[in-house]
Amino acid sequence: MCSWGGQQLPILQLHAEFDLTQNPISVIVTGGITVSAAIVEDTISYNLKVAEYDASDEMFVDVRYGFEKGKYGEISPSAFKGYTVNGIYAMSLSLRPSSFMGSAFTVSLAGNVLSVIPSMKCEINGVQYSLTGVFNEKTNSTDYGYNSTTGTVPQLTYLKSKKGSTITVKLT
16 A cells, blocks of 8 residues: 555555656656656668769769768668668779779768767667767767778778668667
């Protein structure tokens, strides 16, 4: 039994979910109350239609595979935690005529969201990658990713092989 305002009541089981990242709370426990908490990571699955984009010019060979909003590819749904997904792509960059400079994988969200989402996880081709964010003033976006100056990132090879297909990508 539970007492409320002097009245004896049956034991109550309350269940509530709060987003503590947006609404921090403090709990004071007195008597025989049990409080528990769990961290729940929201994973969102996306359908990504992979396309190729050649951004090369007279100096660089810049080839990209995946999706960039308004340029190439498609994605559904179009947001992550309320923020527009501007891109999920892999790229290779070389200096002409044939000097390899590096490759990269990027997930891009609209605006400066670093204070809300400092990092994320991306699962592609069954492999999960941890990505750290950096704000890009030029494009007003937060870019999560990594690069390699010694070889091709695995997502580039995979996305290139899936050109024209729709694949599943998961963001956490």
